[in-house]
Amino acid sequence: MKKTLLTAALCLICASSFGQQKLVNTVKSDLKGSKPNFGELRTQIKSALANPETANSAEAWFVAGDVENKLFDTERLKELVGKKADEAVMYTALDASTAPFLKSDELDQLPDEKGKVKSKFRKEIKSILTANRPYYINAGSYFYEKQDYVKAYNNFKFFGDIPALAMFEGDKNTKFEELATDTNSLKIRYYAGVSASLIPDHNKAIEIYEQIKDYGFNDLEIYKQLASEYVQNGDSVDFQKTLEAGVTKFPTETYFLLNLINIQVNDDRSDDAIAFLNKAIAADPNNSQFLDVLGLVYEKKNDIPQAIVNIEKALAINPDNAEALSHLGRLYYNSGVEKRAESASISDSKKYAEAKKDFEADFKTALPYFEKAYALNNQDSDAIFALRNIYYQLQDNDNYEKWDKIYTEK
Secondary structure, X not given: OHHHHHHHHHHHHHHHHHHHHHHHHHHHHHOXXXXXXXXXXXXXXHHHHHOOOOOOOHHHHHHHHHHHHHHHHHHHHHHHOOOOOOHHHHHHHHHHHHHHHHHHHHHHOOOOOOOOOOOOOHHHHHHHHHHHHHHHHHHHHHHHXXXXXXXXXXXXXXXXXXXXXXHHOOOOOOOHHXXXXXXXXXXXXXXXXXXXXXXXXXXXXHHHHHHHOOOOOOHHHHHHHHHHHHHHOOOHHHHHHHHHHHHHHOOOOHHHHHHHHHHHHHOOOHHHHHHHHHHHHHHOOOOHHHHHHHHHHHHHOOOHHHHHHHHHHHHHHOOOOHHHHHHHHHHHHHHHHHHXXXXXXXXXXXXXXXXXXXXXXXXXXXHHHHHHHHHHOOOXXXXXXXXXXXXXXXXXXXXXXXXXXXXXXX
């Protein structure tokens, strides 16, 4: 009785396995028909993949990929004969074909019970991926326009990954480094990074940007993107390393230097910041912004004379540097405010008059800088606030009321 039950159970297992393999064969056969029902075939092959009996079948996974590939081909052929393809169907199918083909190849390379690998599908998968490779660019562009940045990333990246797959080992130009001389490949890789940034998936974006940052394609923008990704990822160490590399690679680009200076100043490393700025100024002596920032660093150190000297140098190079005008005005304004506060304790009228004359001189010195800064940028809130207060201290009621109105409206 037990022997009979065991035999019956084995028959059921074999029948189940045979049923799933038969389903795979049916899908494979129906794909060769003139008008395959792709929706039905997709459902059937997914059922086979979910069944333990065929879940690890290289053939089942190949057929799953081929269902999507044939659907992609159907739409692609429409374009070749001048008809309008359904891009949503076409590129969704191409995208959906990738994972099954890769899984099929993985299973196809497993050794049999004798330890031998007898590949059945690799050659055809290689042929399909080689033919389809250019269309992964189109698919990436399609999904990018639809703001599906995950699929845009996957397709842009896979375009570059295809030659480096294990199945292409030994073929010509299989490594990324060998492809990197191709500007188009670098451009598509860059789009993969941009798509990853927009997902946002900062780790994926960083991986892409780190890979392509020194191949001569859009390097400046890539370094900036990379720095931004490290900030978004909360990685201050690599953010600073990227800024330092950027300063070396792009010595006249303010983005890297100014961000690095900001880090150093915030870390109370003003001397390091000054050293960096002096090096940058030596390389680009007519850079008004660098001199202005150097003045701000000296201000942070409370070395006001050196702050004034450097900001004045900045304005000598560019008299219309609105920020430098406002910064220099602030130095004189703050000096006047401090002197006025100190004079409050003076009881001697003669000494007070002298002190008043001194702090009013600072306010008057600050005036033209703030007025020009405002003329160049009427959104400069520091200039508006200072002008209102200066005229108040100078007891110029007409100008005070004018700037008080502007201050109130802002």
